[in-house]
Amino acid sequence: MKEFDYIEIRVPAKPQFVSVIRxxxxxxxxxxxxxxxxxxxxxxxxxxxxxxxxxxxxxxxEEGEIVIGCALYDNKMEMMIADYGNSFNFEExxxxxxxxxxxxxxxxxxxxxxxxxxxxxLMDEVMINNDGGVTVFMTKYVTREQVExxxxxITT
Amino acid sequence: MDVTIHFKEIDHKLFGFVEGEIDTFTASGLRDELExxxxxxxLEIELDLSKVNYMDSTGLGIFVAFYKRALRENGKVKLVGxxxxxxxLFEITGLSDLMDIETDKKVELR
Numbered sequence: 001m002k003e004f005d006y007i008e009i010r011v012p013a014k015p016q017f018v019s020v021i022r023x024x025x026x027x028x029x030x031x032x033x034x035x036x037x038x039x040x041x042x043x044x045x046x047x048x049x050x051x052x053x054x055x056x057x058x059x060x061x062e063e064g065e066i067v068i069g070c071a072l073y074d075n076k077m078e079m080m081i082a083d084y085g086n087s088f089n090f091e092e093x094x095x096x097x098x099x100x101x102x103x104x105x106x107x108x109x110x111x112x113x114x115x116x117x118x119x120x121x122l123m124d125e126v127m128i129n130n131d132g133g134v135t136v137f138m139t140k141y142v143t144r145e146q147v148e149x150x151x152x153x154i155t156t
Numbered sequence: 157m158d159v160t161i162h163f164k165e166i167d168h169k170l171f172g173f174v175e176g177e178i179d180t181f182t183a184s185g186l187r188d189e190l191e192x193x194x195x196x197x198x199l200e201i202e203l204d205l206s207k208v209n210y211m212d213s214t215g216l217g218i219f220v221a222f223y224k225r226a227l228r229e230n231g232k233v234k235l236v237g238x239x240x241x242x243x244x245l246f247e248i249t250g251l252s253d254l255m256d257i258e259t260d261k262k263v264e265l266r
Contacts, residue, residue: 015181019157022179022210040241044212051180051214114213114249121248 004071004078013054013064013083021068022047025079032072033142041122042077042140048115049081049136056083075142076124082135158182159208161189169200175207178215186215190222195231206237216249223255234258 009024011017025046029039046068053066064083071078120126125139159176170193178186193201203219205211219235226233236258238246243259246252 015179018179018181019177037241043210044245047179047212051212054180114216117249118213118245 004073007070007072009068009070010065011068013056013066015051015054017066018047018050018054021050021066025068025070028070028072029077032074032077033144034077034140035143038140038143042079045119045122045138045140046079046081048119049079049138052115052136053081053083077140077142079138079140080135081138159186161186163193169202172201172203173207174203174205177210178208178218179210179212180214183214183218187218187221190218191225193222195226195229197230199226199231201226201231201233203233203235204237205235205242206239208239208242211242211245213249216245216251219255220251232256 007028009021011020022043026039026043029042034042050066050068053064067080067082069080069082071080116126116128119136119138123138123140125137127137129135129137157177159174159178159182161175162173164171164173172190172193174186176182195201203222208215223233234256235246238257238259240259243252243257246255246257251257
């Protein structure tokens with residue numbers, strides 16, 4: 001069995017679909033046990049990434065598509081947001097993505113203002129690939145109550 | 157999903173009540189409404205964000221723009237009723253140090 005469930009959504013690169021993605025991400029995140037604040041963080045991070053693609057697509061005056069891939073693990077969620085129309089191979093793209101370099105990503109994404117900064121602050125890991133289309137790859141870990149693990153079972 | 161803003165003028169003070177979700181889709185309406193506000197010298201404006209249940213950098217940008225215009229035109233803007241989530245957004249971006257912001261708690265204490 002695969003170690004994660006993979007969900008992919010494709011929507012036109014139009015602003016009215018940003019909230020749809022946000023709600024979907026929220027639903028998926030609650031499936032694997034993220035708490036309220038973490039779900040809100042994931043919603044903002046996803047919206048920022050999708051908003052960047054929407055703005056980019058509008059500037060180019062072409063009606064592109066956004067592909068959002070979500071991988072659900074036991075303890076984390078990986079999100080990939082790409083601005084090319086074709087479906088992508090999640091694992092292939094993941095293997096190609098390198099560490100994020102501040103200089104190149106700012107040129108590609110900074111017009112969103114604080115968008116990239118928020119993604120990096122709200123997620124545990126953010127990587128950006130500017131090769132061809134822009135691909136944002138983000139990870140957030142589920143934080144569970146640490147207490148539970150350390151509590152010893154008391155037998156009566 | 158949309159965002160609305162209602163204005164009320166009481167004793168030469170302008171109150172704006174924002175309600176809904178602010179993202180890149182709903183932003184333009186809110187931006188237009190705020191841009192239409194006539195700021196006269198010394199005008200105090202209070203924007204109540206207690207009913208804003210979602211906001212991202214798009215919303216931050218709108219309020220920053222409005223705040224800047226008010227400063228330029230010698231008005232005063234205050235954001236009130238921020239939920240913990242919104243408060244956090246203003247804090248991590250450093251905006252809470254630059255803008256006049258009141259959280260929900262402080263409003264309740266008054």
